[in-house]
Amino acid sequence: MSNKRDGFFGRRDGHLIRNADSMHVIMPLMYPNRCDNEAYVSEIIDLTRVDEYLKQRNAGDPKFKYTLFHVIVAAMLKVIILRPKLNRFICNKNLYMREHYSASFTIKREFSDDAGEGLAFLYADPDDTFETLHRELYKQISNSKEGGSDTSSDALDMFNKMPRLILKTVMAFMRFLDRHGWIPESIIGTDPYYASVILSNLGSIKLKSGYHHLNNWGTTSLFVIVGEMKKSPFYNDDGSYTMRNSVELGLTIDERLADGYYYSKSIRLLKYILTHPECLDEPLGTPVDYK
Numbered sequence: 538m539s540n541k542r543d544g545f546f547g548r549r550d551g552h553l554i555r556n557a558d559s560m561h562v563i564m565p566l567m568y569p570n571r572c573d574n575e576a577y578v579s580e581i582i583d584l585t586r587v588d589e590y591l592k593q594r595n596a597g598d599p600k601f602k603y604t605l606f607h608v609i610v611a612a613m614l615k616v617i618i619l620r621p622k623l624n625r626f627i628c629n630k631n632l633y634m635r636e637h638y639s640a641s642f643t644i645k646r647e648f649s650d651d652a653g654e655g656l657a658f659l660y661a662d663p664d665d666t667f668e669t670l671h672r673e674l675y676k677q678i679s680n681s682k683e684g685g686s687d688t689s690s691d692a693l694d695m696f697n698k699m700p701r702l703i704l705k706t707v708m709a710f711m712r713f714l715d716r717h718g719w720i721p722e723s724i725i726g727t728d729p730y731y732a733s734v735i736l737s738n739l740g741s742i743k744l745k746s747g748y749h750h751l752n753n754w755g756t757t758s759l760f761v762i763v764g765e766m767k768k769s770p771f772y773n774d775d776g777s778y779t780m781r782n783s784v785e786l787g788l789t790i791d792e793r794l795a796d797g798y799y800y801s802k803s804i805r806l807l808k809y810i811l812t813h814p815e816c817l818d819e820p821l822g823t824p825v826d827y828k
Contacts, residue, residue: 548718550731550756551626551633564793565630571751571758576792578804579746581769582811584782590814601675605784606738608817609763610640611670612810614661615821617733617759620803622795624733626756629716632794635756638662638821641729642736644681655681656689658727663822688726715754730755740765746785758791 547553554561568574587608594603617623617638624635637660644655657677661670681687696704714720729735730752737749739762746764751757769783786807790800809827810816816825 548628548633549636549722550718551628551635554625554632554634557632561632561793565627565632568793569630571627571753571791574791574793575751576790576800577748578788578790578800580786580788580804580808582784582786582808583771584766584784584811586812587814588782601671601679603671605766606736606741606763607671607674608667608811608814609761609786610642610659610674610736611667611817611821612807612814613734613736613759613761614638614640614659614665614670615810615817615825616803616807618661618663618821619824620799620806622799623759623790623803625794626758627791627793628718628756633756635733637733639732640734640736641727641732641757642738643729644678645742646682646684648742655685656687656727656729657681658687658729658732661821664820666820667817688723689728692724712754725755728755730757732757734759734761736761736763738763740784746787748787748789751789751791758794760789762787762789 584605587605591603591605591608621634624638626633626635639658639660641656641658644657646652646655657674659670659673659677696707699707711720725731735749735757737760739746743765746762749760749762751760764785764787766782766784768780770778771781771783772778788804806825806827809825813825816823
């Protein structure tokens, strides 16, 4: 994340978009709350080629297995890099372009009721590939499962020790800082709600896909729910079908950031990448011919 502000009172995590069209300037003023502008998209992905791709990746029995979730994280980051309007956010009724590409998700340290959770916050660069992202995922997931801490969880623990009245006052001030992008990096360094996209792997706990609400806290304007893998029918032009391994994705987006056509092409790109996963071996910034 850049430490340079956009002007003296500007944000470090994004720069103000000054050449936006009239609609995208007025919409944040008319509809200021992110939670009031959610749109939902559901897609069922054919996993035939992903399954083969992962089989090849794991053929050497690596210590840290390549998984479907890892592929989806990388695919989402590639889509955000190639479709930059997805990396916008609205705060304090202004439209910004984020200064970084990032994905975040929660890590369950053990599959038990009382086990704690950690946070993964993955920064990406257009030169990254699936391999470099996989190495960073291994580092963060291993650290969390071994009981390692992260800056945002440590900050929450600190706030939780405060008397309730003081805590409410502190949090009211924090919300003011949040609206203006002035919260110290030491507090929100791994806060998932400051990522380009948040992902939740419900399939890992045997749940179907669904949708997750956006949040007025932070800057995240894109949420992806990954459901459990299952067999689904895929139809041919003649009405016949075959049953193939599949996964359902539930996306929640802030509809104020772009128009429906832009979102439609972005979803088409995501589907193309997930049905041609070998393109993740190239740098994330490498264009894809998916039209």
